[in-house]
Amino acid sequence: MPLTSMPEPPFSDRLVRALADARRVAILTGAGTSAESGVPTFRDPGGLWERFRPEELANVEAFLRNPALVQGWYTHRREIVQGVEPNAGHYALAELERLLIERGGEFLLATQNVDNLHQRAGSERVVELHGNLTRTYCHACDRTATPEEVAALAEDGTLRCSACRDGLLRPDVVWFGEMLPMEAFEAAMDAAARCDVFLSIGTSGVVYPAAGIPLVAAEAGAFVVELNVEPSAMARQMTEVVIGPSGAVLPALVEAVAARR
Ligand code: BV8
Ligand code: ZN
DSSP states (O other): OOGGGSSSOSSOHHHHHHHHHOSEEEEEEOTHHHHTTTOOOTTOSOSGGGGSOHHHHSSHHHHHHOHHHHHHHHHHHHHHHHHSOOOHHHHHHHHHHHHHHHTTOEEEEEEOOOSOHHHHTTOOSEEETTEEEEEEEETTTOOBOOHHHHHOBOTTSOBBOTTTSSOBEEEEEOOTTSOOOHHHHHHHHHHHHHOSEEEEESOOOOSTTGGGHHHHHHHTTOEEEEEESSOOTTGGGOSEEEESOHHHHHHHHHHHHHTOO
16 A cells, blocks of 8 residues: 555654664564465464464474374465465565665564565565474474475374384474574574664564564664554553554555655
């Protein structure tokens, strides 16, 4: 939605100025960034999976107790994310990265999302804090699974590794109780500690340690902004809270920053 057609942009001119002058920008995204692509968030009402809380499915114990159910949930989610497109918000973030790099600045996008949509939209400086659903590996021998293996159910209804024969295949995502990939997490913490502007987009800020990253930027004195359709658990620590759907607000914000120099 071009800036001109927006009645009054939901963000301040101060934010546009801060982004246009920024040398270093860091971003954290959550499921809300993909909502307008049709990927259900963790809290969205309705849908078959409402019966299960993600925390009940996204952990090793549930996986070992009922592999077919957990593998089926991830197969279902993989099919969803492979069947949708990045939205205008994803493309705007890829554009903002290009703008910053062109202007000699630094940029890092740390995502909690496992849907691969930032990468498909062209973002390059992305770290995946919680892994990526489109990658699958063997729980027993760590080998990366082939697309054929991921589609071939064994007699017992589970997905198994063809190399070590009995290994169960699991999505390359970080489950509750598992450590985050250290390199990604440290890169995100370092970018948050050094940035001039931090954008926290489409996240409820309830899952740690990722939820703590924007607070590192706030403590370091950055201009910290939350973009969400409603204030999150971290709204009070923000310099500015922008209320609106990321798929509409981000293109307008990036257009305003591009027009500034
Ligand atoms: C670890 C991958 C330790 C899997 C995910 C008690 C207190 C505090 C912490 C804990 C605790 N008990 C346990 C913990 C730790 C736990 C945790 O934080 N639990 C929470 C539930 C309390 N964390 C962990 O277990 C982490 N690991 O701590 O390890 C350790 C240490 C050493 C050695 C060994 C172990 C691992 C956490 C990673 C879990 N994996 N995902 C999968 O996807 O299946 S988490 C998953 O849920 C997401 O990745 C994301 O992080 C989180 C959901 O959050 P959001 O992305 O914010 O999505 P949500 O639906 O919640 O919100 C959407 C938001 O968007 C809303 O605010 C909405 O308003 C907004 N929105 C909607 N539409 C739009 C929009 N905004 C803009 N535009 C729109 N259109
Ligand atoms: Zn194996």
